[in-house]
Amino acid sequence: MKLQKQLTVPKIEIDLSRIQQRSQACDDENWEFRSWLKQHAPDDIDGLVKNLSRKYFALIDCKECANCCRSLHVEFQKSELHAIAKTLGQSIEAFQKQSMSEGSVNPPCPMLNGKLCSIYENRPNVCRSFPHLEQPEFTTRLIGVIENVAVCPIAFNALEELKAKLAWPRP
Numbered sequence: 001m002k003l004q005k006q007l008t009v010p011k012i013e014i015d016l017s018r019i020q021q022r023s024q025a026c027d028d029e030n031w032e033f034r035s036w037l038k039q040h041a042p043d044d045i046d047g048l049v050k051n052l053s054r055k056y057f058a059l060i061d062c063k064e065c066a067n068c069c070r071s072l073h074v075e076f077q078k079s080e081l082h083a084i085a086k087t088l089g090q091s092i093e094a095f096q097k098q099s100m101s102e103g104s105v106n107p108p109c110p111m112l113n114g115k116l117c118s119i120y121e122n123r124p125n126v127c128r129s130f131p132h133l134e135q136p137e138f139t140t141r142l143i144g145v146i147e148n149v150a151v152c153p154i155a156f157n158a159l160e161e162l163k164a165k166l167a168w169p170r171p
Helices: 016-025 027-040 045-059 067-071 078-087 092-099 142-149 153-165
Strands: none
Touching: 016 027, 016 153, 027 142, 027 153, 045 153, 078 092, 142 153
C-alpha cells in the first residue's frame, strides 16, 4: 500500500483578539522575516502577494470586521476631505475640527456605522486599498504591512501564508 503525503491547510484566523496576540508574540519574527525578505524576495513577489490578498479577500468579509475603521488613524487626500465633509453635511473645517488631529482622521472613523462604512461606494482610496497588499513594490512597504498584520485578518493570514510559501527558514 502506497502512502500519500497529506498537505495541511492552515486554519484561517479571523478572531481579532487572537490575531492581535499572535501578532504581538510574533513581532520579532515578523521583523526578521522583513529583513530576510528584503534579500530573498522572488522576482514575482508582487504577483504572489496580490494572489494571497485576493485569496483572503474572497475568504474573509472585511465588512464583517471593520477593525481598520475602528482603530487606525488615516490620512485622506484634500479632494477626498471635501467629498467626505459634503456627504456628512459639514464644511471641511467642521469635519477637520470634529474628526481629525495632526492631519489624520481619529478612530473610530466618523463614516463608520456599526461595521459598515456609510460612504462605502465612495470611500477614500486609502480605505479602498487597505491593507495595501496589492500595490506594487511590496518589499518597499513592509513596515506598513507588518503594522497592518495586527489590525487586519486579511493581512495577518496573507503574511503567515507568505512565510510558508517562501519556505522562510525561521531563526
